[in-house]
Amino acid sequence: MTVRIDETDRKILAALQRDASQSLDDIAREVGSSKTPVWNRIRKMREAGVIGQHTVVLDADALGLEACFFVLIRTSEHEAEWQAKFLKALRDRPEVQEAHRLAGDIDYILKVRVENARAYDRFYQALISEVRVHNVTALLSMEQIKSTTMLPL
Secondary structure (H helix, E strand, C coil): CCCCCCHHHHHHHHHHHHCCCCCHHHHHHHHCCCHHHHHHHHHHHHHCCCCCCCCCCCCCCCCCCCEEEEEEEECCCCCHHHHHHHHHHHHCCCCEEEEEECCCCCCEEEEEEECCHHHHHHHHHHHHHHCCCCEEEEEECCCCCCCCCCCCC
């Protein structure tokens, strides 16, 4: 279901994407409105599912999670039982920041954040002990060029 968003809603969303900790007064001032209408728009967008979970973005390097691996997984298993087991294994591992099922030669891609290569190997060994996969390729990110949670509005 697509929600209708007008220009004021887009301005509010852009302000929230930049800094969700801003006060309603600051957002209202930025979008050229008053506090109550801004609050009502935010509430409606939350109820419609446009605005989801509020989180804080942490610095992985500052927390010692300096290695980012992109893990390409091929599998010959496509049964519902295997998929459920695989998805549970991914959800149970906090190292997995993102997981996508793909079209094409690769079945899944994971973004995994760990301290170092040894920590990645522990993750890998644990994963393959729980679920059978045909082929795993791990790519170490040498440099993060861009990372954002902001959607284009």
